[in-house]
Amino acid sequence: MTALEAWTRCTHVADRWLALLCALLVMGACIETLGDSGEEIVVIRDAQAKETLWPLGRDKVSQVQGKLGPVQVEVRDRRVRLLEYRSPRLVGTMTGWIHRAGQVTACIPCGIVIQIKGNRAEKMTPAQDTYDGIIR
Amino acid sequence: MRGLHLKKAIPLLMLLAFLCFWLVWKRPSHQELHTTTRLAMGTLVKVSTWGTTASEDDNGVNLVFAKINAVESWASKQIPSSLVSRINHAQKGTVWDVPEEWVTVVKAALEIRTLSDGAFDPGLGYLLDLWGFGNGVAEEAKIPETEKISAWLDARNKQPDFGIQWVQSTHGNQAIQWGGFSYELDLGGIAKGYAMDLAMESLKRSGIANALIVAGGDMIIAGSKGGTPWRIGIQHPREHDKVMAFAEITGDMAMSTSGDYERFFMANGERQHHILDPKTGRPSRSGLISVSIQTAKSIQADALSTAVFVLGMAKGKALIEKLHGVEGMLVHENGERWKSPGFKGQWLEGS
16 A cells, blocks of 8 residues: 555545645745745846846846946846946946845946845845945 | 544644744844945945834835935035035125025034134035046046146135125025135035935934945944944955955944045056145145044034045044044055044954
């Protein structure tokens, strides 16, 4: 007799529904507590304060309209960066790849701010984050 | 025995339901930290709140940016319709009705101008434009013609007084008559600090007691993160991705840092940065490369960090020690470092 047959023999239909309900409840609680609650996203805020959302997990290169003209933004290998920017006199210096939720890259003269929002890194405890702010 | 029957399973079901509830309820509280970054006043402004719900945080963030944008709308020299722009472009000697907050900022600026013997000056608008630092997006980086700088210095030396007359307007409001012919207002060195003070006050009034606002070189703090201090890094003046010092702060405090590393260009083998010395009309050569000031109010910290930067190590230290409730951390290009005894923060090893 297989396990399935044994299970079928010693349970009513109601028992099976009950068992399924319990299993779903436990799974739901575990996912909510321990798991990732969704895909990380790239939030691009342009010069007109309009926000565009891209999934971090999908590679893409696209243009965003900035104050000084179009700016290219690249998402690759779960990282994002400003590909081209005009930043005279080192004003918009927060550039380069970012990959973790909470991180920001920006071209200040262009009026563009890119931030990763999502689950895992935002769930880090304060002690894991090195600094709450860096004064420049 | 055929099956468990639903009635008998109720305790089991209740136990499982309790387990699920407990797991969700005992979730770590780390999601109480909310962070939002946006552009405002020509820099990135990061707002963090602790112990708030998402909607409370949203509301707080909107209040912060509303306050900052409101100050920018009258204080920015880059906005043609701002009061500062209109005063700058009007005929000197015109009488202007000015709002209370304008009076607060300009009086604070002039007070620090006096305290610092002119090292901080809110009237350098023309000079900053001449150097290309007025709008931050100058295409060509070059040192202005010596004649133009000399002409400005001559005009200033003939009228060392700022030239503002505080008068009563016909409507009974505060008004000014400004005849400072060589000066053009640029409140960039103080208005951001004032905006941060207002932003934090509005957060507190909305019921958010634990918050951090960082805007470039300015920062203001309230409360803590559930008893854990806010941890602030101070950027290394020569290694862009490095922090040279850090501070762990609980409670109300403002901090401002001025350095020669954020806005500059290289010419004639020298770093031509945006902190101009009003006495030379050129980038300050005091030897200091980074100055951090801690005070209760951001408006004061913002202006004092610039003043101390221009004054240099000896005079800067003397000014900090003279002022009650003001602490400082100074770095000289020769490697010398100093911090006042009450400065909350410490150097990082190897920085």
